[in-house]
Amino acid sequence: xxxxLKALAATVxxxxxTTALTAAWAHGPTRRKVQQQVTxxxxxxxxxxxxxxxxxxxxxxxxxKTEGDKGNEIGATRxxxxxxxxxxxEELYKYDAEKMSYSYRITAVDVKVLPVTNYSSTIxxxxxxxxxxxxxxxxxxFYRGFPNNDPPPExxxxxxxxxxxxxxxxxxxxxxxxxxxGS
Amino acid sequence: MLRAWLAWVLLAASAAASAEEAFVTNQLSDDLxxxxxxxSRALATIPIGGKPAGVAVAADGRFAYVASPDGKAISxxxxxxxxxxxxxxxxxxxxxxxxxxxxxTVYVADWYAAAVRVxxxxxxxxxxxxxxxxxxxxxxxxxxxxxxxxxxRDDDSVSVVDTASRTRIAxxxxxxxxxxxxxxxxxRRAYTANVGSNDVSVIDIAGRSEIGRVETGLRPYAVALxxxxxxxxxxxxxxxxxxxxxxxQPIKRISVGDYPEGIAATADGRRIIVxxxxxxxxxxxxxxxxxxxxxxxxxxxxRAFGAFLRR
Numbered sequence: 001x002x003x004x005l006k007a008l009a010a011t012v013x014x015x016x017x018t019t020a021l022t023a024a025w026a027h028g029p030t031r032r033k034v035q036q037q038v039t040x041x042x043x044x045x046x047x048x049x050x051x052x053x054x055x056x057x058x059x060x061x062x063x064x065k066t067e068g069d070k071g072n073e074i075g076a077t078r079x080x081x082x083x084x085x086x087x088x089x090e091e092l093y094k095y096d097a098e099k100m101s102y103s104y105r106i107t108a109v110d111v112k113v114l115p116v117t118n119y120s121s122t123i124x125x126x127x128x129x130x131x132x133x134x135x136x137x138x139x140x141x142f143y144r145g146f147p148n149n150d151p152p153p154e155x156x157x158x159x160x161x162x163x164x165x166x167x168x169x170x171x172x173x174x175x176x177x178x179x180x181x182g183s
Numbered sequence: 184m185l186r187a188w189l190a191w192v193l194l195a196a197s198a199a200a201s202a203e204e205a206f207v208t209n210q211l212s213d214d215l216x217x218x219x220x221x222x223s224r225a226l227a228t229i230p231i232g233g234k235p236a237g238v239a240v241a242a243d244g245r246f247a248y249v250a251s252p253d254g255k256a257i258s259x260x261x262x263x264x265x266x267x268x269x270x271x272x273x274x275x276x277x278x279x280x281x282x283x284x285x286x287x288t289v290y291v292a293d294w295y296a297a298a299v300r301v302x303x304x305x306x307x308x309x310x311x312x313x314x315x316x317x318x319x320x321x322x323x324x325x326x327x328x329x330x331x332x333x334x335x336r337d338d339d340s341v342s343v344v345d346t347a348s349r350t351r352i353a354x355x356x357x358x359x360x361x362x363x364x365x366x367x368x369x370x371r372r373a374y375t376a377n378v379g380s381n382d383v384s385v386i387d388i389a390g391r392s393e394i395g396r397v398e399t400g401l402r403p404y405a406v407a408l409x410x411x412x413x414x415x416x417x418x419x420x421x422x423x424x425x426x427x428x429x430x431x432q433p434i435k436r437i438s439v440g441d442y443p444e445g446i447a448a449t450a451d452g453r454r455i456i457v458x459x460x461x462x463x464x465x466x467x468x469x470x471x472x473x474x475x476x477x478x479x480x481x482x483x484x485x486r487a488f489g490a491f492l493r494r
Contacts, residue, residue, distance in 0.1 A: 025337070025360060025379065026318075029252030029276050029294060030210055030234045031460065033484065093419070141442070141461060149276050149295040 026147035027117050032161055036168035037137040040176045044134040047125045048100040050179055051136070054078060054092050061174045072102070086113040093120075100125040114167070115145035116160045136175065138168045203449055204493040205456055205465060206247045206262070208235040209482025215249060216481040217265060218465060220449060220456065220492075223479050227265040231258050236486045237280040238445075239289065240493045246304070247493065248289050250277040257291060259307060262493050269307045273300050280489050281322040281331070283346070290331055292319035299333055301349060313349050315342040321363040321405065321488070325370040325388065332388070334361040334375050341375060341386060353391045357384035363405025363446075363488070376403035376415055383415055385431060395431045399424040405488065407455055409448035409470040414455045416443035423457060423466075425473055435473050439466035445487025450494045458487035 040047055050059050054072050057063045057080055068078030076092040087108075094103035101124035111117070119142040126135050142164065146155035153159065204226070205218040215235060217227040233254015240247045240262065247260040257277060259269035277300070279292035289302040292315075299319055301311035316335025323332045324346070331344040334357075341364060343353040359379030366373045366388070373386040376399070383406060385395035400417025403424065407414045412434065415424040421443065422436040440459025447456050448470065455468040463485060467477035 029236065029278060031484070033211060033461075 027143035028147060028151065028157070030157060031118070031141055031143055032157055034140040034142075034161055034164040034168060035137065036165065036172055037135055038172035038176050039128055040134045040136060040179055041132075042134060042179050044100060044125045044127050047134045047136060047175075047179060048097075051123065051125070051175065052097065052100065052102070054095070054102060054104070059175050059178060060171045072097075077107070082113070086110065088113065094122070111145035111155060115155050115163050116142035117145060117147065118143045119164075136172055138172060140164045140168065202244075202494075204262075205447075205487070206238055206240055206249075206260070206491050206493055207445070207458055207465065207481045207485045207487045208238045208249055208491070209463075209485050210234050210236050210460075211484030212482035214482050215247075215260070216485070218479055218481065220454070220467075223467065223477050225479065225481065228482065229260060229265055229267065231267065233258075236488050237278050237291075238487060238489045238491045239280045239282040240490055241282045241286040241304075242284050242494075243286055244493045245286070246282075248280055248282055248302075248304075250280045250291055252276045252278050252294060257289070257302065259304075271302055271307050271309065273302075273309055275300075278488070279320050279322045279334070281324050282490070283324050283328045284326060285328060288346070290322050290324070292322050292333060294318055294320065297335070299331070299344070311349050313344050313351065315344065315351055316340055316354065320361070321365075321375070323364045323366040323373065325366055326368065327370055330370075330388070332364050332366060332373050332386075334364040336360050336362055336378070339377075339379075341373065341384075343388070343391065355386055355391055355393060357386065357393050358382050358396060362403075365406040365408060367408055374406040374408070374413060376405050378402050378404065378418075383413060383426070397424075397426045397431050398433055399426075400436060404444045405446050407446040407448045409452035409455060412470065414446060414448070414468070414470070416446045416457055418442050418444065418460075421459075423455065423468060437468060437473060437475060439468070439475060440464045440478070445485070445489065445491055447487075447490065447492045449492065456487075456492065458485040458491075460484055460486060 064083045065081040070076035080088040089108040103122040106119040122139045144157045144160040203220045207216045215229045233251025235251045237250035249258045257271040261268045275293035276295040277291045278294040291300045299313040303310045315333045316338035318337040319333045320336045321334040333342040341355045358377030361375035363376045375384045383397045387394045400420035402418035404416045413426045425434045440462030442461035445458040457466040465479040
């Protein structure tokens with residue numbers, strides 16, 4: 001029994017290693033999209049000042065630390081260390097200060113932290129519809145966490161959509177509270 | 184003289200444009216948009232289900248075949264009636280799809296198995312399976328129908344299959360992670376878009392070898408051919424890379440919508456149609472002027488992976 005368990009553990013460990021090695025390329029069949037937005041009672045320039053620096057994602061409540069290279073240049077990288085100790089590596093691929101928008105990709109994340117692969121994201125600040133305040137839009141595109149067929153429930157398309165939707169919703173509400181309270 | 188020339192141009196334009204349509208699979212809205220390429224208008228939306236991605240329109244234009252990886256099935260569409268008239272359960276993860284020139288056989292790549300399923304279109308049933316490489320993606324049949332090419336993404340190679348015996352007769356090494364594969368009208372060359380190495384491999388089909396490599400933008404997805412040029416969708420760059428088919432030199436990058444995927448040339452070779460997954464649009468490119476001349480709204484998450492034009 002013990003031998004069997006050990007063999008099983010070895011197989012599982014091997015499977016995890018294999019998954020880690022191929023995760024950057026293998027992915028499910030359907031790329032998904034998530035879009036969330038929030039209205040903030042502040043000038044777009046003020047909102048952009050809070051989120052426009054790729055090297056500081058401190059506005060997102062669950063981020064403890066941002067470290068990175070190359071500022072806001074295309075190809076700039078950053079590592080987010082979350083309050084629970086997990087890390088997320090990201091790379092900037094579009095940055096337009098005039099349009100108050102930037103786009104980045106996750107280059108490394110554990111699917112236990114965010115159950116997605118091949119993730120890209122765009123965040124944009126625009127003037128509010130009535131000319132007052134701002135609208136922040138956060139878009140994401142990604143495959144589910146499980147690269148093969150018949151995914152387990154915690155790594156299927158629905159789980160990926162729920163996780164990203166929750167992240168964006170909470171992140172944008174937190175940003176709104178932070179800016180509107182003047183902090 | 185001018186009037187005669189104008190009349191000729193108008194006639195040629197209307198003749199060339201007559202009845203050509205795009206059958207665009209919208210993976211996220213779970214349907215297919217039929218677009219009239221003469222008027223640039225969406226004519227119909229056909230519900231499909233199962234997250235449709237791959238599509239192949241038969242050469243005679245009667246049927247379109249759509250692969251739904253989540254539904255694990257192929258939908259048969261009566262192209263003129265704009266209706267699903269059949270459904271073929273294939274299992275696995277059907278993605279890439281191609282129909283033989285005579286319309287009798289459809290080939291479906293199973294993304295999760297190293298296999299291509301063979302469908303008899305009259306019986307509307309799977310009648311065979313062909314062993315290929317890992318993660319087969321794009322498929323293309325040579326014009327004579329004798330060979331099937333499969334881009335085996337995770338093997339960095341292309342399988343050449345003898346369609347009569349349904350066996351793999353050759354494996355050709357290409358760039359990293361080939362996804363789409365396109366065979367030219369003469370059946371002489373094939374082109375793969377290599378997602379991993381950001382280039383296109385040029386294959387001499389008879390010689391069973393890669394004879395050239397062309398640099399593209401980031402994450403090339405598929406290739407179309409027209410006017411002596413290759414046109415490649417670059418997913419990450421939002422561009423179409425254009426290269427010269429004779430010299431294999433890059434010519435231009437054309438900005439299209441975000442995350443372009445499926446790409447095809449119209450029958451007259453004058454236009455290139457591109458499906459933009461992120462923007463939910465088609466971009467129309469003038470294949471001679473090498474610029475975008477139009478944009479058409481389609482459903483959510485258009486992929487149009489395969490021969491998606493009905494001529």
